[in-house]
Amino acid sequence: MTTLTRLHTRRLRDVYRSAGWPFLDAVEVDLLAAGLLERRMLGGRAGQETLRLTDAGLKVLSDSLQRNRAALNTHEALVERTAQEMARAGRIVWRGLSLRARVDEQWMVARPDVFSVRHTTVEAYLYPIVHEIKVSRADLLGELRRPHKGQAYRQMAGECWYVPAQRARP
Incomplete structure (x- = not known):
């Protein structure tokens, strides 16, 4: 097998x-x-x-879906915690916001887990920050294999942070 x-x-x-x-x-x-x-x-x-x-196939599929849901729940909990910390620090925070960024003469849409800016009315003081949440080592390595995504985050923000859940355990 x-x-x-x-x-x-x-x-x-x-x-x-x-x-x-x-x-x-x-x-x-x-x-x-x-x-x-x-x-x-x-x-x-x-x-x-x-x-x-078969019934065995449905069981394997169900187990897989439960593992995916557990990983998603862990991811969403860490996204929420990060967003709360940014808001507590006085920043305006969005979760799952789709933004366009120019990378290598092309426009692409990037959707960071957490995007925040300073609470100000002066554009020069906004200082946007991106946080990407990674709950598994595979997720982190997959992100690192897509350099355009990281470049897009760096185009739209002054800082880009990868937040591993317990050091992105396997």
Whole structure:
């Protein structure tokens, strides 16, 4: 049995959401062999088959969704805490604000977890700060592999902070 990866759980989710049309690839073979998917023949159409999640496949998918929700709850709690600390420091704070930034002669939209500015009416004193929350090591490494995203944050703010949850545990 192959160890299930995120690709496997993503495929389970894709099959669950779709009409079950097969991809006919190695990921599907792994899932069929593990008993997480089953093949079904379409009634009235010779030779056409679809895929369906088994009870074991639904259990794996449910466990994956619960892990994702737990990570999201941890992320949202740390975003809230960071936003509260910035507000307590007298800053105006936004969470999940989409902003445009010019990176390498192109405009891109960046959405920092926490964006804050000083509470002032003088533009020169605003001093924007970006905070990006990372709850896992994989999340942090994924962010570091996308240099344009970091450049966009640096274009829109005087400071860009990465906030790891307990040192971005794996």
